Amino acid sequence: MRDIRKSEIIELQFQGRVLNWLKEIIAKEKLHFDVDREVPIRTDGKLLRADLVIYGDKNRTKTACIIELKRPEYNDYSLELTDNAMRKANFLGSPFFATRNVNEFVLWETFEEGTPLLDRR
Secondary structure, X not given: OOOOOHHXXXXXXXXXXXXXXXXXXHHHOXXXXXXXXXXXXXXXXXXXXXXXXXXXXXXXXXXXXXXXXXXXXXXXXXXXXXXXXXXXXHHHOOOEEEEEOOOOXXXXXXXXXXXXXXXXX
């Protein structure tokens, strides 16, 4: 069993809070969405995990958005974070992905032909 760093605990706690907020909104508004966390993605022989996945239906057959969460000191626009989230969204066929560092939330369109990444937020 690997050691878990304090920073990972903080991210996991925040992830749990956001998951609960999303579930509450979905239930209150009676939306036809579902949400899950730490969703495994197998790609290129690697196992990745999406922090949060919002599904476009209760059966989890359509992915609506991938959300990658980081601590406040991370920049939501960093290439490493946005590229990581976009790769996961592409692999799952999600039309949107989001980055969030506790203080900021950026929603991105995964792909729009001929449109640079920064113009898709």
